[in-house]
Amino acid sequence: MRILVTNDDGIYAEGLGVLTREISELAECVVVAPETEQSAVGHAITLYRPIMIREVRKKGEFLGYAVRGTPADCVKIGVKELVGKPIDMVVSGINVGANVGINVLYSGTVSAATEASILNIPAVAVSLDTRDSSADFGPAARFVKKLIPLVMNSPFLKRITLNVNVPALREEDFKGVAVTRQGAARLVEEFDRRFDPRGNAYYWLAGETLLPETEGLESDACALRRGFITITPIKFDLTRHSAVKGVRAALGDLVKG
Amino acid sequence: MRILVTNDDGIYAEGLGVLTREISELAECVVVAPETEQSAVGHAITLYRPIMIREVRKKGEFLGYAVRGTPADCVKIGVKELVGKPIDMVVSGINVGANVGINVLYSGTVSAATEASILNIPAVAVSLDTRDSSADFGPAARFVKKLIPLVMNSPFLKRITLNVNVPALREEDFKGVAVTRQGAARLVEEFDRRFDPRGNAYYWLAGETLLPETEGLESDACALRRGFITITPIKFDLTRHSAVKGVRAALGDLVKG
Numbered sequence: 444m445r446i447l448v449t450n451d452d453g454i455y456a457e458g459l460g461v462l463t464r465e466i467s468e469l470a471e472c473v474v475v476a477p478e479t480e481q482s483a484v485g486h487a488i489t490l491y492r493p494i495m496i497r498e499v500r501k502k503g504e505f506l507g508y509a510v511r512g513t514p515a516d517c518v519k520i521g522v523k524e525l526v527g528k529p530i531d532m533v534v535s536g537i538n539v540g541a542n543v544g545i546n547v548l549y550s551g552t553v554s555a556a557t558e559a560s561i562l563n564i565p566a567v568a569v570s571l572d573t574r575d576s577s578a579d580f581g582p583a584a585r586f587v588k589k590l591i592p593l594v595m596n597s598p599f600l601k602r603i604t605l606n607v608n609v610p611a612l613r614e615e616d617f618k619g620v621a622v623t624r625q626g627a628a629r630l631v632e633e634f635d636r637r638f639d640p641r642g643n644a645y646y647w648l649a650g651e652t653l654l655p656e657t658e659g660l661e662s663d664a665c666a667l668r669r670g671f672i673t674i675t676p677i678k679f680d681l682t683r684h685s686a687v688k689g690v691r692a693a694l695g696d697l698v699k700g
Numbered sequence: 701m702r703i704l705v706t707n708d709d710g711i712y713a714e715g716l717g718v719l720t721r722e723i724s725e726l727a728e729c730v731v732v733a734p735e736t737e738q739s740a741v742g743h744a745i746t747l748y749r750p751i752m753i754r755e756v757r758k759k760g761e762f763l764g765y766a767v768r769g770t771p772a773d774c775v776k777i778g779v780k781e782l783v784g785k786p787i788d789m790v791v792s793g794i795n796v797g798a799n800v801g802i803n804v805l806y807s808g809t810v811s812a813a814t815e816a817s818i819l820n821i822p823a824v825a826v827s828l829d830t831r832d833s834s835a836d837f838g839p840a841a842r843f844v845k846k847l848i849p850l851v852m853n854s855p856f857l858k859r860i861t862l863n864v865n866v867p868a869l870r871e872e873d874f875k876g877v878a879v880t881r882q883g884a885a886r887l888v889e890e891f892d893r894r895f896d897p898r899g900n901a902y903y904w905l906a907g908e909t910l911l912p913e914t915e916g917l918e919s920d921a922c923a924l925r926r927g928f929i930t931i932t933p934i935k936f937d938l939t940r941h942s943a944v945k946g947v948r949a950a951l952g953d954l955v956k957g
Contacts, residue, residue, distance in 0.1 A: 485772075486742030486805045493894070493902040515742075515806075520903060524891045545818060547938050548743050549772075557938075561802060561886065589954065597950045603943050620955045622948040624939040629818065634781045637750070645750040646777060674955075676947050678940040681804050681814075682881040686860050686933040691879040693854045694931070697846065698877045 444470035444595065447530045447559075449517045450538060451481040451551025454499055454509045458537035458571065458580045465584035466534065469591055473530075474499075474507025475521030477514060477551075482540075486554040487513045494520060514555035522562055532595065533559035536569030537583050539576045541608045543663040543673065544628025544654075553606050557679050560604040565594055568604075572667055573611035582617070583609035586672060606675045608667045618670035625675055626662025628654045701727035701852065704787045704816075706774045707795060708738040708808030711756055711766045715794035715828065715837045722841035723791065726848055730787075731756075731764025732778030734771060734808075739797075743811040744770045751777060771812035779819055789852065790816035793826030794840050796833045798865045800920035800930065801885025801911075810863050814936050817861040822851055825861075829924055830868035839874070840866035843929060863932045865924050875927035882932055883919025885911045 446466060450459045454476035463472050478497065495511040508525050510517045514535065522530050535555035542550040552568045559566035567590065571583050586609060594600040606625075610617065632650035639645060658665045663673045691698055703723060707716045711733035720729050735754065752768040765782050767774045771792065779787050792812035799807040809825045816823035824847065828840050843866060851857040863882075867874065889907035896902060915922045920930045948955055 480748065483745045483747045484742070485744040485811065487744045488740045488742070488806050488905065490740045490905055491737065493904050494891075495900070495902050516905075519889060519905070520891055523889065524893070524903060545936065548814070548818075548936050549745050553938075554742065557805070561805075593951060593954060599946055600950045603940060603947060605947070606938075620951070622944055622951065622955060624941065624944060625937050632776060632780065634751075634777055636781070643752070645752050646781060647750050648745065648747055648773075648776070674947065674951070676940040676943040677938040678943075679802065679805050679938075680882050681810075681863075681934040681936075681938075683860060683933040683935040684881065686935075687879055687881060689856055690860060690862070690931065690933050693857045694850060694877070694879065697850060698879060698931075 444531045445528060446470045446472050446532045446534055447518065447521050447526065448472050448474045449476045449514055449533065449535050449555045451477065451484065451514045452539055453477050453480045454507055457577060458539060461580035462534065462537050462584045462587060465588050466591060469588060473526050475510060475517045475525055476507060477517060478509040478511050481513050481551045483549045484513045484551040485549050486515055486557065488515050489513060496525065514551040515558040518555050518558040530564055533564050533566040534569065534587065537580045538570035540570060540574060541572040541667055542568065542570040542606060543608055543667055544626045545630060547606060547625050556604050557677065561679060565601040566604045567594065567607055569607045569609065571609050571611055578611055582614045603676045606677050608663060608673045610667055610670050612670060616670065617672060621660055621666040621671040621673050623663040623666050623673040623675045624661055626658050626664045628664035701788045702785060703727045703729050704775065704778050704783065704790045705729050705731045706733045706771055706790065706792050706812045708734065708741065708771045709796055710734050710737045711764055714834060715796060718837035719791065719794050719841045719844060722845050723848060726845060730783050732767060732774045732782055733764060734774060735766040735768050738770050738808045740806045741770045741808040742806050743772055743814065745772050746770060753782065771808040772815040775812050775815040787821055790821050790823040791826065791844065794837045795827035797827060797831060798829040798924055799825065799827040799863060800865055800924055801883045802887060804863060804882050810934065813861050814934065818936060822858040823861045824851065824864055826864045826866065828866050828868055835868055839871045860933045863934050865920060865930045867924055867927050869927060873927065874929055878917055878923040878928040878930050880920040880923050880930045880932045881918055883915050883921040885921035
């Protein structure tokens with residue numbers, strides 16, 4: 444088995460290193476990751492400039508390919524150009540910070556997994572619910588090592604992209620594993636306005652995640668907050684299928700022509 | 701009525717200008733758009749650098765706010781900071797190039813509309829099926845002017861983000877208007893490898909859109925190709941709801957704990 448490992452925190456991130464070492468016991472791992480932090484890039488791809496690639500070595504040993512691009516670029520170019528052999532799975536992470544609720548949409552970590560599924564490759568995105576980039580990624584990495592064979596041995600699961608979030612707890616403190624949906628948690632944003640030395644205004648995006656009180660364990664954010672590892676199946680069809688008929692009716696004559 | 705107009709081709713793009721002039725007959729328009737082309741940025745937001753804003757004037761007249769950021773940034777910062785009055789609707793476009801099939805996922809144009817819907821603001825994304833940035837945006841702009849009152853007068857449609865694609869045809873040649881779903885059209889990508897003057901390899905993303913032959917008019921790409929204006933309702937929940945139970949069953953003991 445050959446796994447392409449990527450992330451959005453960049454090729455030197457601790458979470459990627461811990462994950463790769465752990466799952467190397469299961470499969471040949473090839474790291475293809477952004478050269479620098481790419482958090483919140485969403486499903487960006489690089490069209491209007493060339494993509495530079497650099498082979499990263501540490502003490503002479505090949506560590507992986509650093510891509511001057513986004514996580515989605517890494518998956519595309521890794522699969523099509525760099526690895527040169529079939530990829531059986533893509534694992535993206537371990538991200539610093541949960542990717543739940545509306546954040547899933549902004550997440551480079553998740554978009555790498557989505558890109559893999561567009562290419563018909565089984566994929567898992569993994570995030571740790573912490574803001575500490577030197578947190579202990581071990582429990583999350585060991586969970587992924589348990590999850591991978593389950594996915595690869597199930598013809599059903601191989602076709603489903605999984606967004607996994609792990610609480611920053613010791614293994615014995617996990618409450619369990621919950622299969623969830625993308626909940627309604629959303630960012631409540633504020634912009635912090637400042638002035639540069641020449642008097643020009645600029646803005647920093649600030650704010651925090653708001654967790655609705657009413658959601659239950661079926662919501663990724665709520666289950667995670669309560670100490671569960673959450674697994675949400677995701678897809679890349681943005682159609683609001685339930686509204687198609689209603690829109691047709693509401694547009695009336697415009698659609699009838 | 702006050703409409704925030706944005707795009708991903710940048711504040712100086714012809715499509716944004718034509719759209720704004722057309723719908724100014726309906727509403728007060730405030731342009732908040734990226735300073736430079738932001739195509740294929742997906743739902744990226746800017747967290748790790750400040751966002752610079754510049755007021756753009758032409759012959760002394762205020763044209764809009766140029767944002768050194770992504771389309772999603774424009775909507776957030778426009779609504780929260782720049783406009784200072786309530787926004788009734790966000791219109792994003794007119795994009796050069798269709799946003800159908802898998803391209804919806806990569807589209808900055810669509811992500812601006814999605815961002816508006818996250819903020820509970822009615823939103824329409826509009827794209828013209830052409831590669832010619834000096835194409836005639838008039839027919840698409842006039843269609844949007846017809847669509848806006850229908851959306852704003854329908855409590856149902858106001859809650860549904862619409863992704864509109866318009867064929868690059870004269871109005872009399874439109875086949876009609878179709879309410880569609882995101883089809884299976886996808887990019888078939890290749891990377892074009894080149895070498896810089898110092899012998900380092902770099903890659904350009906190349907390739908073209910592949911349209912499955914088997915899809916019918918319910919698919920955005922197919923209906924568009926056949927000359928229909930397409931309207932696809934979209935959402936920002938990426939959960940693959942149909943798979944939640946199956947994943948739970950397939951993971952077996954892992955979930956049961």
